[in-house]
Amino acid sequence: MSDEERRDSLADQAAAWVPPWERPRPSAPTTSPAEAEAESSDAAAGEPAEPVAPRETSEPGEPGESAEPIEAAEPVVPVEAVVPAEPIVSGEPVVPVEAVVPEVDVPAEAGASRGAPRREPVGRRRPAVVPEPAPELPDAELRGALEAILLVVDEPVSELVLAQVLEQPAERIGPVLDEIAAGYTAAGNGFELRRAAGGWRLYTRPEYATYVERFVLDGQSVRLTQAALETLAVVAYKQPVTRSRISAIRGVNCDGVIRTLVTRGLVEECGTESDSGAFLYRTTTLFLEKLGLNTVDELPPLAPFLPDDVEELADATR
Structure with missing residues (x-):
């Protein structure tokens, strides 16, 4: 073979x-009613009963069963x-x-009871790998990168945003910007770097404003009317203020002017008045950016521009 x-x-x-443990067991012999009556009669007559052979089984060790x-x-x-x-x-x-x-996750209790070594569970989240911090840029390269970004921004950018873009510590950005601003001032450039609206931006110097105005406004009309400028001044110095208060100060209805200022992004709503429920208005970040201010606290005081008889005018309006 x-x-x-x-x-x-x-x-x-x-x-x-x-296998022997899966084979069917032999069925026990059944006793008919006639045989049962005969056995009971033999037992009553005193005849000894036939010995019962032990039941065969495939699983030894049980009492009263054969171990073969x-x-x-x-x-x-x-x-x-x-x-x-x-x-x-x-x-x-x-x-x-x-x-x-793959390795199977075995609980600590089950592994201890069975004596199995504990394995690393499948799918368990490993600790996040912390990325290595970016290397610090040299001072000259950092200065150049900041100048390049400030030349292309269209609104003031904060130190935190600059730090995130350059992947540098935020505490390095402020001193470098101050150094750049001081360098522009010392060199007498036609522009300067200063804070405005919570960020940094390049601006032209005030002494060259006439030349800039001649270039920008040549052949163009003023964007804001006199009424819009007056209304914007009232909002800037009295904010938050309602429309009725603005109209009372100016002496005319200013609803249309307020809508114009809101559309151009110079004024915005900031809630309602608790007593009357009227809308309150204030200046926006764009207003600070256009005027080159960091906060409204830098607005010039009104006292030098007020007339001498302001108290008489106030009494006359009452």
């Missing part, structure tokens, strides 16, 4: 073999004889089981 036929026959025997195993109908074939010890040669490489089956 060849090796292949021998392997096939052993495989068939192994496939058809049923049931003979298998077919010979038991060891697994080593069915599965060859040599690996099957195929065209694909043999992949180890450890590379295919």
Whole structure:
């Protein structure tokens, strides 16, 4: 018999073999009613009853049962004889089981009770890798980068935003900007770097304002009318203020002017008055940017511009 036929026959025997613990147990003999009456009559007559043979079982160790195993109908074939010890040669490489089956998360309690070593669970979040901080730029390179950004911004930019863009500590940005501003002032350039609206931006110097106005306003009309400028001044110095209060100060209805200022982004709503429920208005960041101010506290005082008889005018309006 060849090796292949021998392997096939052993495989068939192994496939058809049923373990003893899975085989059906022999059914217990049933006793008919006539036999039961005969046995009871024999017992009454004093005849000794036939000894009961112990029940055969495939699982020894139970009380009152035989410990002899049931003979298998077919010979038991060891697994080593069915599965060859040599690996099957195929065209694909043999992949180890450890590379295919991932490690299973075993709870600490279960592993301790079974004596199994604890493994790293599959899918557990590993601690986040903290990125290394960017290297600090040299002072000259940082200064140049700040100047390049400030030349292209269309609104004041804060130190925090500059630090995030350049990936540098925020505490380095402020001193460098102060140094740049001082350098522009010392050099007498036609522009300067100053704080405005909570950020930094380049502005032309006041002494060159006439030349800038001639270039910008040549052939153009003033954007804001006199009424809009007056209304904007009232809002700037009295904010937050209602429309009725603005109209009372100016002496005319200012609803249309307020809508114009809101549309152009110079004035915005900031809540309602608690007593009347009227809307309150204040100046915006764009207003500070256009005037080159950092806060409204930098507005010039009104006392030098007030008339001498302001108290008489106030009494006349009452």
